[in-house]
Amino acid sequence: MRRSLRPGYLAVIAGCFVAGTLLGWTALAAQVDNYVYDQMFRFFERPGPDPQSVVLGIDEATLREMGGTAHLRSMVSEALEQLAIAKPRVVGVDVILADKTDEAVDARLEAAIGTVPNLVLSCDILPTGWEDPLPRFQSRAGAIGHVHPGVNRLDGVNRILPLEMTMNGVRRWALALEAFRLWKGAPILESPDDLEIGGVTLPAPRASQRALRIRYLPQGIPILSLSELKKNPSQAEKLKGKAVFVGVTALTAARDRVVSPFGEYLPGVEVHAHAFETMLRGQFLTPVSNLSQLGIGLMLAIAVGFVFALRSGWQAWSLAAFLLVIAHTIPVVLFRNGVLSPYFAPVSAAWLTVVGAASYQYFVVRRQLRQSEADKSRYQEAIHFVAHEMRSPLTAIQGSSEMMSRYNMGDDKRKQMAQMINAESKRLARMIQTFLDVERLSEGEMEIKDEPFEADALVRTCFDRARPLADRKQIVLHYAEPVEATLAGDRELMEYAFYNLITNAIKYSPVETQVWIASERRGGDLRLSVRDQGIGMDAKEIRQIFTKFYRTKRAEQSGEAGTGIGLSIVDQIVRLHGGRMEVESEPGVGSCFTMVLTRVTPNESGQIQPSSIANRQS
Numbered sequence: 047m048r049r050s051l052r053p054g055y056l057a058v059i060a061g062c063f064v065a066g067t068l069l070g071w072t073a074l075a076a077q078v079d080n081y082v083y084d085q086m087f088r089f090f091e092r093p094g095p096d097p098q099s100v101v102l103g104i105d106e107a108t109l110r111e112m113g114g115t116a117h118l119r120s121m122v123s124e125a126l127e128q129l130a131i132a133k134p135r136v137v138g139v140d141v142i143l144a145d146k147t148d149e150a151v152d153a154r155l156e157a158a159i160g161t162v163p164n165l166v167l168s169c170d171i172l173p174t175g176w177e178d179p180l181p182r183f184q185s186r187a188g189a190i191g192h193v194h195p196g197v198n199r200l201d202g203v204n205r206i207l208p209l210e211m212t213m214n215g216v217r218r219w220a221l222a223l224e225a226f227r228l229w230k231g232a233p234i235l236e237s238p239d240d241l242e243i244g245g246v247t248l249p250a251p252r253a254s255q256r257a258l259r260i261r262y263l264p265q266g267i268p269i270l271s272l273s274e275l276k277k278n279p280s281q282a283e284k285l286k287g288k289a290v291f292v293g294v295t296a297l298t299a300a301r302d303r304v305v306s307p308f309g310e311y312l313p314g315v316e317v318h319a320h321a322f323e324t325m326l327r328g329q330f331l332t333p334v335s336n337l338s339q340l341g342i343g344l345m346l347a348i349a350v351g352f353v354f355a356l357r358s359g360w361q362a363w364s365l366a367a368f369l370l371v372i373a374h375t376i377p378v379v380l381f382r383n384g385v386l387s388p389y390f391a392p393v394s395a396a397w398l399t400v401v402g403a404a405s406y407q408y409f410v411v412r413r414q415l416r417q418s419e420a421d422k423s424r425y426q427e428a429i430h431f432v433a434h435e436m437r438s439p440l441t442a443i444q445g446s447s448e449m450m451s452r453y454n455m456g457d458d459k460r461k462q463m464a465q466m467i468n469a470e471s472k473r474l475a476r477m478i479q480t481f482l483d484v485e486r487l488s489e490g491e492m493e494i495k496d497e498p499f500e501a502d503a504l505v506r507t508c509f510d511r512a513r514p515l516a517d518r519k520q521i522v523l524h525y526a527e528p529v530e531a532t533l534a535g536d537r538e539l540m541e542y543a544f545y546n547l548i549t550n551a552i553k554y555s556p557v558e559t560q561v562w563i564a565s566e567r568r569g570g571d572l573r574l575s576v577r578d579q580g581i582g583m584d585a586k587e588i589r590q591i592f593t594k595f596y597r598t599k600r601a602e603q604s605g606e607a608g609t610g611i612g613l614s615i616v617d618q619i620v621r622l623h624g625g626r627m628e629v630e631s632e633p634g635v636g637s638c639f640t641m642v643l644t645r646v647t648p649n650e651s652g653q654i655q656p657s658s659i660a661n662r663q664s
C-alpha cells in the first residue's frame with residue numbers, strides 16, 4: 047500500500063464525504079438547491095410547441111364590468127355558457143363553489159355545468175376536511191380535483207404540485223391531473239413510484255404525496271379575458287379542442303397567487319394549466335434516487351482521494367479543479383436530461399474532500415517526506431562516520447605493509463609488523479561484519495540463535511569489555527547485586543545490545559562520574575539496567591532515540607562521534623527476544639536504560655548474589 051493511502055488518509059476522505067453529505071440535508075442546502083433549480087429554469091427552459099391549454103380569466107376588467115367578486119358565481123356561469131358553445135376538450139374550474147348563494151344564481155350555474163362535458167370542479171382544504179362544491183354542482187360535473195398548491199414555505203416559490211392529497215381519509219387527485227385524465231379518456235393506474243394515464247407515466251412516488259415537478263412554460267399560458275370573450279364571441283375559436291382553465295386572474299382578487307421559478311407572480315389557475323402542460327408534454331423532471339445521489343458524492347470523494355494520493359503539485363491541483371468543475375456541472379447536465387439532482391450535497395462533498403485531502407497531503411505526507419529526507423542525510427553521515435572509522439585500521443595496514451616491502455627489517459620487527467597487520471585487518475573485518483549484521487538485522491534477515499545463557503555472565507562480559515573505556519574517562523563502573531537467572535536467545539546479540547547501553551552511558555557522561563549496572567527480578571521479568579550521571583534527555587527526545595539515525599542535539603554538541611544506529615538495533619534485539627526497553631532520563635542529571643526481558647528461567651537458588659564489583663573504589 048502506498049504511504050499516502052494510509053488508514054488516516056482514508057478516514058479523512060470518508061469524514062469529509064460524510065460531512066459533505068450531511069450538510070446536504072440542512073435547510074441551507076435546501077435553499078441553495080432551490081435557488082440553483084430556479085436559475086437552471088431561467089437559463090435552460092426554452093419555449094416548446096404552442097400550449098394546448100388556455101386560461102379563461104376573470105380579470106380586472108371582467109370584475110369591473112360584472113359587479114365585482116360578489117358576483118363571481120354568475121361569472122363562472124357566464125364562462126361555462128360560453129364554453130358550451132366553444133367546445134373545448136376539457137375544462138377545469140378553479141373557483142370554489144361550496145356555499146349556497148341566491149337560488150336563481152345557483153340554478154343557472156347548475157344548468158351551465160350540465161352543458162359542459164369533461165368538466166372538473168375544484169375543492170380545497172379546510173381545517174375540518176375537504177371544502178367541496180355543492181352536491182348539486184358536483185353531481186353534474188365530470189370530476190372534482192384539489193387546487194392546493196405545493197408552495198415552498200421557505201421562499202414562497204411553487205415548484206411542485208402534490209398530485210394526491212388525503213383529508214379525513216378522503217383522497218382527491220389534483221385538478222390538473224383530473225383534467226389530464228379526462229383529456230386522455232383513460233383511468234389513472236397507480237404504482238408506488240408512479241402514475242400511468244393513457245400510456246403516459248408520471249414520476250410521482252407515493253412517498254412524496256405524488257409530487258410532480260411543474261415544468262413551467264417560459265412563454266406562459268395564453269390568457270383570454272372572460273369580458274373579452276363576452277364582447278367578442280369569435281374569440282371562442284381559440285378555445286375549441288383545448289384544455290380551458292377557468293379562474294380569477296385579477297392578481298388583486300385571486301386568493302392563490304404564487305411565484306414561479308422564473309420569479310413571476312402567477313394566479314393559481316395558471317399554475318394548474320402549467321402542470322397540465324407538463325403532463326401533456328411528458329417531459330418530466332425525475333428526482334434522482336437517494337442511492338444514486340450518494341453514489342455521485344462517493345465517486346467524487348474517491349476520485350479526489352486518488353488524485354491527492356497519486357499526484358502532487360500542479361497536477362493534483364488541476365485534476366482537483368477538474369473534479370470540482372464536474373461536481374458543479376453534474377446537476378446541470380442531469381437537469382438538462384430531465385433528472386433532478388440536488389446541487390449542494392455533491393458539491394459540498396467534493397469541496398470538503400478536496401480541502402481535507404489537500405491538507406492531509408500537505409501537513410502529514412510532507413512531514414513524513416521531510417522526516418525521510420532527514421533520515422537519508424543522517425544515513426549519509428553514518429556512512430561517512432563508518433568510512434572514517436575504517437580508515438584508521440586501513441592506514442595502519444597500508445603503512446606497515448609498505449614499510450615491510452621497502453625496508454630490510456630484522457625478523458622480530460617483521461613479525462611484529464605482520465602481527466599488527468593481522469590484528470588490524472581482523473578489526474576491519476569485525477567492523478564490516480558488525481555493520482552488515484546491523485543492516486541485515488534491521489532488514490529482518492538475520493538468523494537468531496535460541497539457546498540458554500546466564501544473565502550474570504552476559505553482564506560481566508560487557509562490564510569487563512567496557513572497563514577500559516570507563517577508566518579512560520575516570521568513570522566508576524558499578525555492578526551490584528547480580529541475580530542468577532537463565533535467559534533464552536542469542537547471547538552474542540544480547541551482548542551487543544547491553545554493551546551498547548554501557549558504552550553509551552560512558553560516552554554521554556562527563557569525566558569522573560559513576561555508572562551503575564544492575565539486574566533485578568520483578569514479577570516474571572528480568573530487568574537489566576544501566577544508570578549514568580550524563581547529559582540526559584527530555585521526554586520528547588526519549589520518544590525518538592530508538593529511531594534509526596536519530597541523535598539528540600545534546601549528544602551532537604557533546605563532540606562524541608556517533609551514528610544514531612546503536613539504540614535502534616538494541617531495541618530490535620530486545621524485541622526479537624520478546625522484551626522491551628524502558629528509559630528514564632532528565633537533562634543534565636542522567637539517564638537509566640533498562641532492558642525488560644521476559645524469557646527468563648530462575649536458577650535453582652534464584653537468590654541474590656552477595657558480591658558486587660566496581661572498576662575502582664570510589
Ligand code: ADP
Nearest residue numbers: 550551554591597598601608609610611612613
Ligand atoms: P549514537 O550513540 O551512535 O549517536 P545510539 O543509537 O546509541 O547512537 O544513541 C542514539 C542517541 O540517543 C544518541 O545520539 C544520544 O543522543 C542518545 N543517547 C543514548 N544513550 C544515551 C545516554 N546514556 N545519555 C544521554 N543520551 C543518550
